[in-house]
Amino acid sequence: MAGQDTVQKILDDIPLRYRGPGGAVAVIRHGELIAQRVWGYAHVDQRVHLTPEIRMPICSITKQFVCALLLDLKRNPTPEMAAKGDIEAQFEEKLRELLHPDLTNNSGLTVDHLCDMQSGLRDYWAMTALWGTKPEDEFLVERDCPPMLERTKSFHFKAGTEYSYCNVNFHILARIIERVTGQSLGKLLAERILTPAGMETAFLCPDNSKLPSPCLGYEGTEQTGFFPAVNRMEWSGDAGLVASLTDMIAWEKHLHRLFADSKSWYHQVSQPITYADGTHAPYHYGLSHVYLNGVDTLGHSGGLRGYRSNRRHALQEGLSVVVLFNHEASAGSAAEDIMRALLHKPKPEYAPVDPSSAWTGSFLDKDTQLSITVSKGSATGELSIAYAGHSETIKLTDSSHGEAQGMSANIDGDVLRIHRVIENRKLEARRLVPRDSSLKDNSLRGDYKCTEIDSVFHCWGDAGMLYGEFDGYLGQGTATSMKYLGDDVWILTCPRGLDAPAPGDWTVVFHRDDSGSIVGFKIGCWLARGLDFIKV
Numbered sequence: 001m002a003g004q005d006t007v008q009k010i011l012d013d014i015p016l017r018y019r020g021p022g023g024a025v026a027v028i029r030h031g032e033l034i035a036q037r038v039w040g041y042a043h044v045d046q047r048v049h050l051t052p053e054i055r056m057p058i059c060s061i062t063k064q065f066v067c068a069l070l071l072d073l074k075r076n077p078t079p080e081m082a083a084k085g086d087i088e089a090q091f092e093e094k095l096r097e098l099l100h101p102d103l104t105n106n107s108g109l110t111v112d113h114l115c116d117m118q119s120g121l122r123d124y125w126a127m128t129a130l131w132g133t134k135p136e137d138e139f140l141v142e143r144d145c146p147p148m149l150e151r152t153k154s155f156h157f158k159a160g161t162e163y164s165y166c167n168v169n170f171h172i173l174a175r176i177i178e179r180v181t182g183q184s185l186g187k188l189l190a191e192r193i194l195t196p197a198g199m200e201t202a203f204l205c206p207d208n209s210k211l212p213s214p215c216l217g218y219e220g221t222e223q224t225g226f227f228p229a230v231n232r233m234e235w236s237g238d239a240g241l242v243a244s245l246t247d248m249i250a251w252e253k254h255l256h257r258l259f260a261d262s263k264s265w266y267h268q269v270s271q272p273i274t275y276a277d278g279t280h281a282p283y284h285y286g287l288s289h290v291y292l293n294g295v296d297t298l299g300h301s302g303g304l305r306g307y308r309s310n311r312r313h314a315l316q317e318g319l320s321v322v323v324l325f326n327h328e329a330s331a332g333s334a335a336e337d338i339m340r341a342l343l344h345k346p347k348p349e350y351a352p353v354d355p356s357s358a359w360t361g362s363f364l365d366k367d368t369q370l371s372i373t374v375s376k377g378s379a380t381g382e383l384s385i386a387y388a389g390h391s392e393t394i395k396l397t398d399s400s401h402g403e404a405q406g407m408s409a410n411i412d413g414d415v416l417r418i419h420r421v422i423e424n425r426k427l428e429a430r431r432l433v434p435r436d437s438s439l440k441d442n443s444l445r446g447d448y449k450c451t452e453i454d455s456v457f458h459c460w461g462d463a464g465m466l467y468g469e470f471d472g473y474l475g476q477g478t479a480t481s482m483k484y485l486g487d488d489v490w491i492l493t494c495p496r497g498l499d500a501p502a503p504g505d506w507t508v509v510f511h512r513d514d515s516g517s518i519v520g521f522k523i524g525c526w527l528a529r530g531l532d533f534i535k536v
Contacts, residue, residue: 004034010341011037018334020327021218021226022050024245025338028320031256033249042215042326044226052245054215055201056324057208058309059302062241063170063286065193066185067115070177071265071285072192078181094176102153109159111176114169115285116273120155122528124148124168125499129506130455130523130531131472135305135496139233139474141206145171147473151453156530160276163283163423165527167238167499170286174237185236197254202243206236208304217306218327226327229306233498239302245324248311252320255313270298270315275424282406282422290405292336293345301332305500310335317343328500352381353396356411359383362485363416363429364509368529369522371485371507372416372429385409387418387427388526389504432486439464439484443518444510448533457523457533468492468508488512494525503527 011025014037022040026033042050070091077087084090091111096104103109103121113119127148128139148168157164174185181188186204194202205211208231218226243251258266269285282289290297290312299312308331313320321338323331340346355376363372373386377393383402384391394402394409401410409418414431444466448457456471459482466482482490488510494503503525510521520534 007035007342008037010338011035014323014334014338015039017337018325018329018331019222020325020329022326024050024052024322024324025334026245026249026252026322027338027342028249028252028256028322030318031253033253036245036249038245040326043213044216044218046214048214050215050326052249053201055212055242055244055247056215056217056309056326057205057211057239057242057302057304057307058248058324059239059304059307060167061300061302061309061311062204062237062239064300065189065241065286066170066174066177066237067269067285067287068193068265069185069188070111070115070173071268073177073181073188075265076192078183080182081180090180091176094179095172097179098149098172098175100150100153103155107155107159111173113159114173116281117163117165117169117283118160118275118281119166119169120157120159120162120164121152121166121168122156122531123164123166123503124152124171125497126503126525126527127152127453128474128498129477129494129503130450130453130457130470130528132455132470132475132477133498134475134478135498135502136230136232137475137498138209139498141171141234141236144474151473153452154530156524156528158276162275162425163281167235170238171236177237185240189241198250199243199247200250202241202247204236204240205242206234206240208233208235212242215326217304219306220327229304231305235499239304245322248322248324252311252313252322256318256320259313259315277424279424281424288422290336292340292343293348295339295343295345297339299335303328303500305496307500308332312336312339314339314343319343348395350381350395350397352379353398354380355383355396355402356399358400358411358413362432362489364432364485364487364489364507365427365429368425368427368524369507369509370524370526370529371432371489371491371505372418372427373485374411374416383409385418386505388420389501432489434484434486438488441518444490446518447536448520449536450531450533453531455533466490482508492523 024038026036042048042054217229219229220226258264273281273284275281297312297314302309308325310323310331312335321335323335359374375384377384381396394404396402406421416429418427458469461467467479469479470477480493490508491505506525508521513519
């Protein structure tokens with residue numbers, strides 16, 4: 001482990017590399033704070049400097065707190081819960097009450113599947129785009145979430161077989177907890193989790209339009225300029241906690257104490273679990289295992305428009321890193337950089353390899369019906385793969401095989417194969433071949449409807465410049481451009497949504513009847529796939 005001066009130098013490097021209005025980082029070792037660094041502004045226009053006591057939304061890091069609460073309630077039920085008998089059965093009963101019968105009848109779905117991101121449900125923040133939202137729209141938990149659950153009637157994979165990040169899992173989990181206990185999530189978190197951990201100023205703030213001052217989140221870059229992020233949506237369970245760096249340091253100290261106790265909830269959820277087929281599953285109860293050169297780290301990222309956060313704990317090494325940004329640089333990459341430097345674990349080096357010419361192009365995975373675009377990377381021997389809502393870089397080990405953290409890929413002519421380890425999914429994608437005739441095909445235009453989710457899609461344009469727009473129970477969405485990839489496959493862009501990051505590109509696979517006429521399409525993104533729209 002590096003000395004104090006070296007640790008401080010490592011932290012001093014972060015503001016220079018992850019530039020933006022402000023940030024706060026801390027390093028905790030064996031439950032003691034050994035260094036922290038806070039810089040920049042909480043609010044640029046008001047010239048308020050960021051301090052360790054200023055609170056920011058920690059977003060999806062909230063998920064582990066909700067899971068901690070669930071486990072505490074199971075171990076220490078309220079008197080009312082204890083009087084009703086079987087505690088596990090009470091949670092499972094409320095799960096069945098909340099969801100559409102099509103999701104609970106003979107599906108095998110359990111509360112644990114929600115906690116482990118193995119439910120197979122589609123992410124509701126992605127789905128809001130199909131229900132007609134605009135990025136700055138208002139979304140309220142009590143008003144807008146019940147209709148969302150009514151329209152959630154199917155899975156995009158069988159529960160327990162795969163991983164798919166899904167915020168609706170934790171929205172449901174929070175509502176289950178409230179129904180079982182008869183108490184609010186905020187009250188329960190404060191009494192059972194935050195206060196015992198010494199997080200004196202942290203609290204649940206579901207409404208992102210009412211985040212505590214003075215901190216403000218910023219979108220943009222130094223090149224485009226930074227501007228205040230507008231958030232008018234509520235969330236409760238999948239996110240919602242706000243905390244200062246001081247609060248997060250207290251949380252890390254608390255977790256270090258818990259990890260030393262083999263009977264604690266934190267030690268319990270740090271242990272390996274599997275998917276239904278016995279394959280190792282890296283995500284468990286709101287926490288994700290990431291291996292850095294063989295070092296097991298446990299943590300989670302968080303993101304809201306204008307904010308990014310990350311906390312990570314190297315379990316056996318007794319080392320934790322916390323990163324909070326009020327801008328949209330990668331807090332996860334910053335936390336990993338700090339962790340690697342402290343543990344003397346540099347990123348693996350690969351000798352530069354020239355890629356096979358077969359790599360570049362667009363492909364369609366036969367099972368998920370999602371597009372994959374491969375392009376040259378920023379350095380020799382690197383390729384950029386766009387599939388999971390953002391581009392991921394793989395480093396080539398030979399001309400036809402490459403690797404990245406949690407992913408490997410190889411190309412064989414017109415067939416691209418990718419193993420996405422955390423998702424427990426192997427993709428086999430065929431190359432898409434562009435046709436000039438498709439850019440002149442006016443039969444794509446028209447109206448389409450998905451009865452299952454009660455959404456209407458309007459496709460309009462000509463000469464290959466098509467636009468798509470969705471109408472649903474949340475309103476009339478923004479018209480966004482479509483890009484032709486090949487065959488009958490297009491992508492519909494979604495660079496900004498209610499949540500951050502947004503869904504990214506939606507793959508639209510048009511279908512024809514025997515006469516060649518367009519009859520509908522299947523649409524999906526990494527967070528929500530396999531939805532059929534019929535032309536009307």
